[in-house]
Amino acid sequence: MELQKIFLKRQSRLSEHVRAGETTNKPAWGNMEQNERRCNGWTNYETWATALWLDNEQATQDYWRERARECREEAPASSQVEESIWTIDQAARFTLADALKEEVSEGTPVTAEASLYADLLEAALQQVNWHEIAEHYLTDLDD
Numbered sequence: 001m002e003l004q005k006i007f008l009k010r011q012s013r014l015s016e017h018v019r020a021g022e023t024t025n026k027p028a029w030g031n032m033e034q035n036e037r038r039c040n041g042w043t044n045y046e047t048w049a050t051a052l053w054l055d056n057e058q059a060t061q062d063y064w065r066e067r068a069r070e071c072r073e074e075a076p077a078s079s080q081v082e083e084s085i086w087t088i089d090q091a092a093r094f095t096l097a098d099a100l101k102e103e104v105s106e107g108t109p110v111t112a113e114a115s116l117y118a119d120l121l122e123a124a125l126q127q128v129n130w131h132e133i134a135e136h137y138l139t140d141l142d143d
Contacts, residue, residue, distance in 0.1 A: 046127040050104065051136060064100070068137035071096040089138075096134035101125075 042048035055061050075081060075091035086094065105125055110118045 043129040043132050044127055046124050047129040047132055050128050051133050054100075054104075054133065064137050065140060067099055068092075068096055068134070068141055071099070071134075072138060072141060092138055093131055093134045096137060097130035100133055101128070101130045104128075 037044045039045045039048040042051060053060075054064055072088075072092045075088045075095065078086065078088075078091040078095070080086040080094075081088055081091045108121060108125075110121050112118070
């Protein structure tokens with residue numbers, strides 16, 4: 001999968017930066033409350049880092065903008081919209097958020113075997129606010 005190749009390439013580059021002593025700009029939260037964990041305008045570090053990596057390369061950014069466009073175009077035909085459960089904007093955001101979560105999770109370089117790294121990665125991915133990232137891409141369409 002093309003997205004998995006991109007993640008592996010990025011992981012390699014990030015590891016090189018860390019080995020070289022460069023910081024990842026991860027905030028030190030210490031005793032901060034959960035609602036104070038915002039990072040660079042995003043819900044938390046995990047959301048910020050995910051959005052940053054997705055926007056870091058033009059091909060990935062273009063891919064997710066196109067997916068956002070598709071979700072917006074398909075939203076009016078959603079059964080939840082037709083049944084007045086969701087608005088068109090909600091349908092687009094929820095659908096894109098699900099796609100983001102699924103594709104990023106599937107692209108993980110960590111195997112499905114139980115391990116410390118798999119557990120840590122899964123915990124981090126659970127903290128990502130996929131709806132916020134989806135809203136970011138959908139809002140970009142309006143600009």
